[in-house]
Amino acid sequence: MSKITNILVCGVGGQGVMTATEILAEAAISLGFDVKKTEVAGMSQRGGVVTSHLRFGDAVLSPQIAPGEADLLIGFESAEALRWSHMLRPDGVALVNSGRIVPPIVNLGLFDYPEDPVAQMRALGLTVHAFDASSLAIQLGNIRLGNTVMLGACADRLPFPAEVLRDAVLARFGTRKPQLVEANRGAFEAGRRAVGGEALAA
Amino acid sequence: MPATQTVPAAARMFLSGNDAVARAVWEAGTRVAAAYPGTPSTEILEILSRYSGLHTEWSINEKVSMEVALGASMVGARAFCAMKHVGLNVASDALMTMTVTGTEGGLVIAVADDVGMSSSQNEQDSRYWGRFAHVPVLEPADSQEAYAMTLAAFDLSERLKSPVILRLTTRICHVKGVVHTGERNEVEPKGFVKDPRHWVMVPGNAKPRLPTMFEREAAARAEAEVSPLNFHVEGSDRRIGFVTSGPTFMHVREAFPDAPVFKLGLSCPPPLESLRRFAATVDTVLVVEETEPLLETEMKAAGIACHGKDVLPRIGELAPDVLEPAVRRLRGEVVPAPEHVPAQQVFPRPPTMCVACPHLGVYYTLSQMRNVIISGDIGCYTLGAGHPWNALDTCISMGASMGTALGMDKGRGKVDENKKIVAVIGDSTFMHMGMQGLLDITWNRGNVTVLLLDNRAVGMTGGQDNPGTGRDIHGEETTRVDFAKLCEALGVKKERIHVLDPYELPVLFKALREETKIEEPSVIITNRPCVLIDHYQPAKSYTVEEDRCTGCGNCVEVGCPAIHVTRRDKVVKASGKEVDLSFVRIETSACTGCGLCVQPCAPEAIVHADPVQNVQSVQFVRK
Numbered sequence: 001m002s003k004i005t006n007i008l009v010c011g012v013g014g015q016g017v018m019t020a021t022e023i024l025a026e027a028a029i030s031l032g033f034d035v036k037k038t039e040v041a042g043m044s045q046r047g048g049v050v051t052s053h054l055r056f057g058d059a060v061l062s063p064q065i066a067p068g069e070a071d072l073l074i075g076f077e078s079a080e081a082l083r084w085s086h087m088l089r090p091d092g093v094a095l096v097n098s099g100r101i102v103p104p105i106v107n108l109g110l111f112d113y114p115e116d117p118v119a120q121m122r123a124l125g126l127t128v129h130a131f132d133a134s135s136l137a138i139q140l141g142n143i144r145l146g147n148t149v150m151l152g153a154c155a156d157r158l159p160f161p162a163e164v165l166r167d168a169v170l171a172r173f174g175t176r177k178p179q180l181v182e183a184n185r186g187a188f189e190a191g192r193r194a195v196g197g198e199a200l201a202a
Numbered sequence: 203m204p205a206t207q208t209v210p211a212a213a214r215m216f217l218s219g220n221d222a223v224a225r226a227v228w229e230a231g232t233r234v235a236a237a238y239p240g241t242p243s244t245e246i247l248e249i250l251s252r253y254s255g256l257h258t259e260w261s262i263n264e265k266v267s268m269e270v271a272l273g274a275s276m277v278g279a280r281a282f283c284a285m286k287h288v289g290l291n292v293a294s295d296a297l298m299t300m301t302v303t304g305t306e307g308g309l310v311i312a313v314a315d316d317v318g319m320s321s322s323q324n325e326q327d328s329r330y331w332g333r334f335a336h337v338p339v340l341e342p343a344d345s346q347e348a349y350a351m352t353l354a355a356f357d358l359s360e361r362l363k364s365p366v367i368l369r370l371t372t373r374i375c376h377v378k379g380v381v382h383t384g385e386r387n388e389v390e391p392k393g394f395v396k397d398p399r400h401w402v403m404v405p406g407n408a409k410p411r412l413p414t415m416f417e418r419e420a421a422a423r424a425e426a427e428v429s430p431l432n433f434h435v436e437g438s439d440r441r442i443g444f445v446t447s448g449p450t451f452m453h454v455r456e457a458f459p460d461a462p463v464f465k466l467g468l469s470c471p472p473p474l475e476s477l478r479r480f481a482a483t484v485d486t487v488l489v490v491e492e493t494e495p496l497l498e499t500e501m502k503a504a505g506i507a508c509h510g511k512d513v514l515p516r517i518g519e520l521a522p523d524v525l526e527p528a529v530r531r532l533r534g535e536v537v538p539a540p541e542h543v544p545a546q547q548v549f550p551r552p553p554t555m556c557v558a559c560p561h562l563g564v565y566y567t568l569s570q571m572r573n574v575i576i577s578g579d580i581g582c583y584t585l586g587a588g589h590p591w592n593a594l595d596t597c598i599s600m601g602a603s604m605g606t607a608l609g610m611d612k613g614r615g616k617v618d619e620n621k622k623i624v625a626v627i628g629d630s631t632f633m634h635m636g637m638q639g640l641l642d643i644t645w646n647r648g649n650v651t652v653l654l655l656d657n658r659a660v661g662m663t664g665g666q667d668n669p670g671t672g673r674d675i676h677g678e679e680t681t682r683v684d685f686a687k688l689c690e691a692l693g694v695k696k697e698r699i700h701v702l703d704p705y706e707l708p709v710l711f712k713a714l715r716e717e718t719k720i721e722e723p724s725v726i727i728t729n730r731p732c733v734l735i736d737h738y739q740p741a742k743s744y745t746v747e748e749d750r751c752t753g754c755g756n757c758v759e760v761g762c763p764a765i766h767v768t769r770r771d772k773v774v775k776a777s778g779k780e781v782d783l784s785f786v787r788i789e790t791s792a793c794t795g796c797g798l799c800v801q802p803c804a805p806e807a808i809v810h811a812d813p814v815q816n817v818q819s820v821q822f823v824r825k
Contacts (some may be wrong), residue, residue, distance in 0.1 A: 012551065025378065030218055032323035036344070039319055047763055062456035063344075063377040066523040068542025083548040090541055103551050107758060107767040108590050109784065111549035124543045143791070151394040200365065 004057035005159055006065045010084045011076025012101045013050050016147035020074070021052035022080045023151060024158075027168035028056040031160055038063040047103065051084060074154050076146070077101050078130070082117035085126060095153045095195060097146065099134030129153070129195040136190055145187040152191025162192065217381045219348040219374035223312055224249035225381070226352035227282045229307070232256050234274035236267035239663035240286030241321040242375035243314035247284055248666070251675045255386065259677045260666055263600070263634040264289035268296045275309040276401065278392035280287035280356055284312040287328050288599065292635065294331070297365070299403050301335040302411050304363040307391060308356035313369040317492045321662075323580065323597060325697040329447075332367050332470035336419045339470035341365045341429065342718035351467060354431065358468075362418050362425075367470075371492060373449045373519060388585045407578040423471040423561030431467030434480055441533060443484025443507070445477060445497060449539075450490040450520050457522040458529065472497055474504045480629070481506050484533065488513065488532065490520055495662065553589035555585050557764045558731035558740075558796035560657055562655045563704035564626070566760045566798065567711050568593035568653075574622045574718065575610060577650075579636065581628035582661040582732075589737065590761050594626065603627045604639020608648040622718035623649065629656040629670040633683065636694060643723050644693030651717045655704075656685055657732040665735045689725045698724035705730060707801045733794065743811045746787050750807035751784030757799040757808065764792040765799060 007024060018039055023125055025037045033056040040051050053065045065087060073088045075081025075096040088094060098118055106113050114120060118130040130167040133153070137146035155162035166188050173180045217225065224246050227235055235258045237247040239714025251258040257274075261267035264285040274281035278669050285293060290313045294371055297311070313331070316322035332339035342348040348370065355366040399407045426432060437443075439460040446454050447466040453676040454463055464480040466472065481487045481501075487508035489498040498510030513532045514520060527537045555561055568576060578584055578594035579602060587594035596606055607625035614621065627636045632654055643650050660666040667673040686699050698720070700713050709727070718725040731738055771783040788799070790811045800808045 013553070022378075025216060029380065034380060035216065036377060038373065040318070046556065046582070047551070048553035049551045061452045062522055063373065063452070064519075064521045066521065067545075068540055079548050080551075082546050086543050086545040088542065090543075102766055103549070104554055104758075104761055104763050104765075105552065105589055106549055107765065107784075107786075109767070109770065109782070110589060114548060117548075120546070124546075126543065144775070155546045183535075 004055050004060060006070045007054040007074065007154075008065055008070040008084060008087050009052045009054070009074045009076070010080045011050055012080060013046060013048050015050075015076045015101075016144070017050045017052050017076055019078075020147050020151055021054050023168050023172055024054050024165065024201045025056070026172070027158075027160070028054070028166045030168060031164060033057060034060045036060040036063040040166060044110035049080065049083070072157055074150055076133075076150060078117040079114055082114060082120055085121050085124060088126055090125070091127075093129065093157055095150065095157070096121070096122060096128055096130040097133035097150060098130045099132050099146075122141060131194040133191065133194070136194060137187065140187050140190060141183065143158045143194045148187040149165070149191035149194070155192055156195075213383060215381050215383055216344050216378055217349070218245065218376055218378045219342065219345050219370055220245040220376070221249055221378075222345040222349035222381050223284070223352050223368065223370070225252070225383050225668060226349045227310070228253040228256065229384055229386050230353055230356040231280050231387045232282050232356075233279035233307075233389075234271060235259075235282040235284075236261045236270040236285040238262070238264045238267055239660045239666045240264075240289050240314070241663055242316060242372040243286050243289075243312060243370070244663045244666070245375070246312060247675065248664075255388070256502060258675055260668065262669065264293040265296055268293040268300070271309055271311070272296065272305070275305040277307070277394045279307040280389050281307055281309045281434050282312070282431040285314070286322065287315040288322065288324065289313070290328055290331055292600065297335050297337075298329065299408075299515055300365055301415055302338055302403060302424075303401055304411075304414065305359060305365050306363070307389075308359040308394075308742050309365045310352065310355040310359060310368055310605055311365055312352075312368045312370060314372070315394065315492075317373065320372055320498065323599065325493060327492070327496065328367070328449060329470060329496050330367055332369075332496070333496070335365075336415050337365050337367055338362065338422045340467060340469060341369045341469050342374055342467070343446075343449050343451040343465070344374070345377065346381045347467065348374055349381050349383065351431065356507050358422075358425070360420055363587075364418050364422070367389060369447055369448065369576075369780060374708070395557050409542075419471060420771045422468075423473070423810050426468045426471055426473040427476050429468045429473070432473050432476060433465055434476075435463040435465060436544040437462035440484045442486050442488050442529060443480060445480070445487060445501070447491050447497060451490060453520055453525060454490055455520050457525045466497070469497065472500050474501065474506070477501055478504065478506050481508065486532070488529065490514065490525065492520055493517065528579050537622045538802045541639055547706045552588055553585060554763045555582065555761060556733050557792050558733045558794040558798070559653060560728060560732070562760055562762055562796075563707055563710060564728060565593045566802075567589035568624070568626075569759065570711065572712065572716075573620055574624055575618070577603045577607035577610065577623065577625040579625075579631050581631050582657075583626055583628055583655055586626065590759050599635075600631055601627070601635030601639050604636050604643060604650075605654070607650040607652075608639070608643045608646065611649050612641060612646075622651065624651045624653060624714070624718065626655065628661065629654065629658065629685070630660040630668040632685075637688070640689065640694070640723075640725070641692045644702050648723055649721045650723055650760060651714065652723070653714075654685060654727045654733060656727055656729055658737075659732040660734045660824040663733070665732055685727050694723050694725050698722065699727070700725070701727045701729055704728035705796050705798060707798065741797070743790045743793035743795050744788050744797070744800065744808050745790050745811035747807050747809055748787075750805050751785050752805050752807070753785045754804065755782070755786075756783040756802035756804070758784055760799045760802065762799055764789045
C-alpha cells in the first residue's frame, strides 16, 4: 500500500478546527487523492475538546489515525496540542498555537492549566513549532483569521505545494465571502512566515 | 436554513455518511422524509430539506416521524425516516406492528448508533431491532457505501414489502469520503388500496399476517446468501479470517491487509451458509462487530466456531489500535510497547454552556437553593449537572424528568419529606415526550415544580426549529405552540404558570421559592432564546473594574465561560475562617451583555465596557 498522510487537527469547539480540516481535505481532493476525514465532536460547539482526523493517499481505508501515527499535529490551542501529543509519530511535527483558552473548570480552581504545554511537548522529544496565532490574528484584524494563520503555518509541511492549500483557502472565501479573500491571503502568508515556512520551501 | 437550492448534478463529491444518505434518499425518488434531530443523525434531514421534490419535516418525535413515513408508504410513495439509536426505542411501537403490515412504497429507516458515546446517554446496538422486528438490516462501511446501500435499501424494501433498517454509526455519519453520485429518479405512488386485512391490525387481521413476516425473513435470508453486499475478500494470511459488519471492515482492512475478510453489508438476516464456507477456508474466525456479539452468537448457534467478544471489547469502537493488540494476543504473540510518547495528563475540558446562555441564570438560581431534588432531562441544560452549578440530579431519557419527578414525589419517605422536587426540561424535549409526563403529574396530583426552559431551539443538535419556534424545517412560518396555554390545557392552574426572563435572577429565585412551597403542580417557563440561533441579539458587553473587584468569586459561580480568574488569594476572616478569593476579568470580546454576572456582584465591579470592542469571540462564533 502506498503512503498515507495522516494529519490530526485539535482545538476547542468553536475555533474552526473542523473547517480548517475541511479546507485541507479540499486541497488533497483537488490533487486527486482519496481522502477521509472524521471528527469526534459530539458537543464541541459548547467549548469542549474537538479533534479532526484527515487521511489522504491513493486509497484510504479506516478514517481514524491511530496513536503514534500522525505525521502532522496541528494544535489550535496549546493545552489541546499537549493532550493529543501521543498521536504524533516519533518523527512527526507539531504546529501549535501557543494561545490559550482557559475553561471554566480551571477558573473554578478545580484543575490547573499546564504551565508551559509547548515546553512539555519538547521535553518529550517532539518537534514543535509554536507561535501565538490568536494574537497574530487579532493584529491582522480578526481573531477568526486564526484558522487561516494555522493553515498557513502547516502549508510547507504537506506532501504537496503550499500554493495548493492557499488556493483551497481562498477558493472557499472567494465563493462565500469575497471581501475576505485578501485578509485571508495575508493571514495565510503570516502563518507561513511565523514558522519559517517560506525558507523551508525555498 | 436556506430554502431549496440548486442540486449538484451527478458527480464525484466529498460527502459525510449523512450527506451521502440524504443524497441517495433524494435520488431514490422519495416523497416523504421525516426525523427528530439527534446526534449523530441530525444532518440527514437538514441536508434533505434543501433538496426539492419531496416533503421533509422535523417531526415532534421519532415515533411520529416513523408513522409519517409509514403513511406515505401506505399510499405507495417511497418514504424515509432517520433517528439516533435511542430514537428507535421511542419509535419501536410503530416498528413492531409495521413489520406485520409490511410496507407498500419503499420505506427505509436510518438509525445512527453512537458507538463510542460522543453525545448520548447510552450505547446500544440497533442491529437487534432487525432480529426483533424481522426486518433486513444494511450496514455501510463508509460514505460511498452509505450512498449505495440507501439506494439498495429502497429496492429491497419494495421487493420484500418490508421496512429496511439502514444502520449507521457515528463513524459513518460524521466521516467524509469521496462519493460518486447520480440523479433523481421520480417514482409515482401507486395509490392507497383500502384493505383492512392489510392495514387494520386487530387480532383477526394481524394473526393471519404473522406467517408473511417469517416468509419475508426467509426470502431476505436467501437474498443475503447471494447479495453482492456480502462478499469474501481473499487474503494470504489465513491464520485469522475476519467477519465484519459496518465500519469495522475498514478498520480490519487497515490493520490486517493480508487477512481474509468476510464483509457483511446485508447483515440481518446473516448469510450463515456463506459464513460457514468462509470459516472453512481459514484457521480461526474472529467476528469484529460494534457493539454486541450478535453475529457471533448467531454463528455459534449455527455451529460455526468463532471468536469475538472473548478477545475484543464489548464497549466502544473497534478501531485499528484496539484490534491490533487483541489479535496479537489471540495469535499468542507478545504485544510490543508503543513507540510513541505516552498520553499526557491534561485537565478535562467538558462542554460548557455558552456565554450568555439563558440556562446560566436558571442553574445559578437552582445552585443557590437548598433541600431540592432536581429531575433533569436531555438537552443543553443537562450540562447543569456539571461545575459550577452541580444542579441536576438525574438524566435518563427524553421527557423522563416529568415521570421521575412524580415518582420521587409519590415514593418519598420521611428522609425526603421536606425536599422540594423540581423538574427541568427544554422546549423541544417537552414536546417530544414531556407533555405526557406533565399530564400525568397534574392528573395524579403530583407536587412538582416544572422549569420549562423555552430557548426556542433544539439547542444541543444545532438549533433546529420546533413547534415552539413557529417555523418549519425550511424556516418558514407555521403554527406556533403557546406553552402557557398548553400547560394550562394539561391541567396546571393558570395562577401556577409563570413566564419569566431567566436573566432576571431575583424574579426567578422568588418564583422558584414560592412555587416549590405550594403543594401542587406549577410550571415556570423561561423565555430567552438560545444565543446560537440567528435571531439572538447581543447587548453591550461588560468589563471588570479591577480595583473594585473584592475576589468574592460570586460571578464565577454563574458559570459563564467569558469570566476568567486572573489571581487567587486567601484571607482569614475575623471569625478565623479562611476564605479563598478569586479576582476576575471578563473576556469583553466574548461577552454579549446578558448581565447575569452583574447581579451577584456586591461591590458593583462589573460595568459596561466602553468603548465596545468589535473583536469577535474565539470560542463562540455565532452562525
